[in-house]
Amino acid sequence: MRQVQNFIDGQFTGSASGRRFDKISPVDGTTIASVSEAGAAEVDAAVQAARAALHGDWGNLTTDQRADLLHGVANEITRRFDDFVAAEMADTGQPHHVMTHAFIPRGAANFKVFADVVKNVATESFVMPTPDGAGAVNYAIRRPKGVVAVISPWNAPFLLMTWKVGPALACGNTVVVKPSEETPLTTALLGEVMNAVGVPKGVFNVIHGFGPGSAGELLTRHKGVNAITFTGETGTGTAIMKAAAEGIRDVSFELGGKNAGIVFADADFDKAVDGIFRSAFLNTGQVCLGTERVYVERPLFERFVAALKARVEGVSFGRPETKGTDYGPLISAEHRKKVLSYYRKAVEEGATVVTGGGTPEVAAELAGGHWVQPTIWTGLPESAAVIREEIFGPCCHIAPFDTEAEVVTLANATDYGLSTTIWTTNLARAHRLSAAIEVGIVWVNSWFLRDLRTAFGGSKQSGIGREGGVHSLEFYTETANVCIKL
Ligand SMILES: NC(=O)C1=CN([C@@H]2O[C@H](COP(=O)(O)OP(=O)(O)OC[C@H]3O[C@@H](n4cnc5c(N)ncnc54)[C@H](O)[C@@H]3O)[C@@H](O)[C@H]2O)C=CC1
Numbered sequence: 322m323r324q325v326q327n328f329i330d331g332q333f334t335g336s337a338s339g340r341r342f343d344k345i346s347p348v349d350g351t352t353i354a355s356v357s358e359a360g361a362a363e364v365d366a367a368v369q370a371a372r373a374a375l376h377g378d379w380g381n382l383t384t385d386q387r388a389d390l391l392h393g394v395a396n397e398i399t400r401r402f403d404d405f406v407a408a409e410m411a412d413t414g415q416p417h418h419v420m421t422h423a424f425i426p427r428g429a430a431n432f433k434v435f436a437d438v439v440k441n442v443a444t445e446s447f448v449m450p451t452p453d454g455a456g457a458v459n460y461a462i463r464r465p466k467g468v469v470a471v472i473s474p475w476n477a478p479f480l481l482m483t484w485k486v487g488p489a490l491a492c493g494n495t496v497v498v499k500p501s502e503e504t505p506l507t508t509a510l511l512g513e514v515m516n517a518v519g520v521p522k523g524v525f526n527v528i529h530g531f532g533p534g535s536a537g538e539l540l541t542r543h544k545g546v547n548a549i550t551f552t553g554e555t556g557t558g559t560a561i562m563k564a565a566a567e568g569i570r571d572v573s574f575e576l577g578g579k580n581a582g583i584v585f586a587d588a589d590f591d592k593a594v595d596g597i598f599r600s601a602f603l604n605t606g607q608v609c610l611g612t613e614r615v616y617v618e619r620p621l622f623e624r625f626v627a628a629l630k631a632r633v634e635g636v637s638f639g640r641p642e643t644k645g646t647d648y649g650p651l652i653s654a655e656h657r658k659k660v661l662s663y664y665r666k667a668v669e670e671g672a673t674v675v676t677g678g679g680t681p682e683v684a685a686e687l688a689g690g691h692w693v694q695p696t697i698w699t700g701l702p703e704s705a706a707v708i709r710e711e712i713f714g715p716c717c718h719i720a721p722f723d724t725e726a727e728v729v730t731l732a733n734a735t736d737y738g739l740s741t742t743i744w745t746t747n748l749a750r751a752h753r754l755s756a757a758i759e760v761g762i763v764w765v766n767s768w769f770l771r772d773l774r775t776a777f778g779g780s781k782q783s784g785i786g787r788e789g790g791v792h793s794l795e796f797y798t799e800t801a802n803v804c805i806k807l
């Protein structure tokens with residue numbers, strides 16, 4: 322069985338306590354790896370290594386040299402593409418094409434893009450008059466924040482971890498990463514990549530373990546951490562924010578969502594069905610940007626529900642590496658229990674189950690996996706739990722609407738504010754809705770179409786701050802003004 326260790330100061334290392342935990346395959350329930358759980362000693366060693374590495378070989382690099390090194394990281398990820406694809410499929414159970422077309426290439430892009438951003442984004446400069454007439458020049462410089470803790474989730478593990486490690490390193494910081502306990506494999510591989518391309522020891526560190534009372538909490542409470550960037554549940558964000566308050570450390574949070582998909586009767590029907598299908602069911606619905614609430618303009622409602630049902634009933638369950646598989650399991654037995662509890666709750670609250678609602682028939686060899694049926698409901702009041710709470714599973718409720726004003730109210734009636742996807746051929750309406758819906762990311766006639774230079778993040782309880790392009794520089798650096806009297 323694969324042994325996964327912490328990666329501290331350029332070395333793979335176990336834990337002083339000897340504690341380990343099992344990584345279970347979502348596909349069939351077998352144990353696929355044994356992972357060293359970092360305790361206080363390893364967390365401290367990782368933070369100390371990261372602090373020491375801020376200076377010396379890493380700190381002395383010019384921006385161009387650092388950018389070149391990060392291009393090297395991206396190239397090495399690409400060279401070892403198949404290893405990353407295999408590791409991420411093993412961790413998540415998600416289909417091969419999702420890894421090869423989206424999640425692993427994005428990992429490499431996350432290093433390239435931010436290497437280029439730091440080289441090409443100017444800082445501000447102001448010339449000012451002075452009483453003696455000679456004037457003064459102000460210009461801004463950016464300094465790295467220091468040691469950044471990166472805490473990442475399991476749903477798109479490599480993409481979401483590198484989305485933070487890429488810009489943090491591009492800005493000259495060092496990092497200690499705590500990947501999700503459910504998905505340790507690709508972060509460990511990234512340690513090998515860092516060594517292979519000559520990233521100085523201590524710049525990139527990985528500690529494995531859980532959240533409360535384990536590596537995650539130990540890291541966020543460590544006084545040597547200067548800033549914390551986190552993607553995960555809103556409740557976890559609350560706990561981390563409390564930890565960050567000690568020492569007044571900065572936080573960047575990408576949190577949960579309960580996103581609305583809106584389909585107008587004038588939409589390109591096939592594209593809208595395809596777009597909503599992807600947004601609700603890609604990655605078995607385990608996408609923070611995914612759609613769990615769908616609103617369809619009334620004249621299109623019945624036809625849309627029937628078409629989405631047909632799409633969902635065509636999915637093919639299977640092992641991720643098997644050709645033709647386009648639907649995987651949920652990440653864990655615990656998550657499956659949670660999703661199935663919502664499936665039951667929907668029925669108790671009076672839903673019409675259009676399709677799914679339970680567990681599928683799967684081949685005997687997959688019986689130990691965490692499979693659930695993709696599910697569509699209609700007929701629930703807006704107060705129903707499955708319309709209010711983030712489920713993070715392959716399911717959505719579809720409701721009809723009559724007016725633009727009504728659908729804006731429905732879309733905004735949530736404590737979350739991450740993303741929305743709007744389907745219409747009326748561009749003026751698309752502009753109006755984009756401004757009125759209280760989310761950080763609006764997609765019109767598309768979903769999850771990402772330009773990494775754009776602002777990414779959530780409103781309300783979906784996050785704090787924005788990352789992407791120059792916005793990442795805002796978080797990963799301290800800006801200082803230099804005023805020179807002429
Ligand atoms: N807004 C966004 O961009 C995204 C948000 N998410 C959200 O992530 C969630 C799913 O991911 P999960 O891994 O279940 O989230 P989670 O919040 O349970 O865990 C995320 C990470 O935090 C760690 N953690 C948990 N408690 C902690 C604590 N007290 N202190 C420090 N670390 C702690 C975990 O070990 C894991 O590494 C969903 O709510 C989803 O919406 C996921 C992807 C993107």
Ligand SMILES: O=C(O)/C=C/C=C(\O)C(=O)O
Binds near residue numbers: 476
């Ligand atoms: O594109 C991003 O930076 C974030 C994407 C988020 C996911 O992939 C997810 O939540 O699954």
